[in-house]
Amino acid sequence: NYSGPQIDYAVEMLRSNHKVDLVTLSIGANDLLLVAAQCAAEPDFARCTQQLLTTTTLPAYAQNLARILTAIRVSGGYRGKLVLMKLYAPNQDPLW
Numbered sequence: 001n002y003s004g005p006q007i008d009y010a011v012e013m014l015r016s017n018h019k020v021d022l023v024t025l026s027i028g029a030n031d032l033l034l035v036a037a038q039c040a041a042e043p044d045f046a047r048c049t050q051q052l053l054t055t056t057t058l059p060a061y062a063q064n065l066a067r068i069l070t071a072i073r074v075s076g077g078y079r080g081k082l083v084l085m086k087l088y089a090p091n092q093d094p095l096w
Contacts (some may be wrong), residue, residue, distance in 0.1 A: 007071050014076030026063060026085035031057050058090060 004011040014020055035057055039048035072078050 007068055011071050013051040014072065014078045020078070021033045023078060023080065023081045024081065024085055025068065025072075027063050027068065031061060 010023075014023075035049050035052045038052060039045050042048040069082070072082065
C-alpha cells in the first residue's frame with residue numbers, strides 16, 4: 001500500500017530494490033475513456049474526438065509519458081528493461 005502518486009512509489013521502489021529487472025508501463029486508457037465520454041452526446045463523434053485528441057489529450061499524454069520515463073530512468077536510476085504496453089481494447093465500440 002502507498003499514498004500519493006504512483007510515480008513517487010515506483011521511483012522509491014526502484015531506488016530501494018535493485019533486483020527489479022522489468023518495468024511495464026501502460027498509460028492513456030483513462031484519457032481515451034474521458035474523451036469518449038465527453039464526445040458521446042455530440043452529433044459528430046469523430047470530429048469531437050479528433051479535436052479533443054489533437055488539442056489536449058495527446059499533447060498531455062506525450063508530456064506525461066516523458067515525465068514518467070524520465071523519473072524511472074533518472075530519478076529511479078533504473079537501467080533494466082522497460083516495456084510500454086499498448087492499449088488493450090476488448091471491444092471496437094468506442095463508447096463501450
